[in-house]
Amino acid sequence: MERRIELDVWYLENWSFLLDLRIVIETVTNMLGKDPNAY
Numbered sequence: 001m002e003r004r005i006e007l008d009v010w011y012l013e014n015w016s017f018l019l020d021l022r023i024v025i026e027t028v029t030n031m032l033g034k035d036p037n038a039y
Helices: 002-014 017-032
Strands: none
Touching: none
């Protein structure tokens, strides 16, 4: 749980449109690909 909070704080401190865009692109890539690390 601590790690999740750390990541949430990092996201809030580093938020930008490009970061959100990167997250969306990586999410779609993982969903369409066969990445073993994707859910």
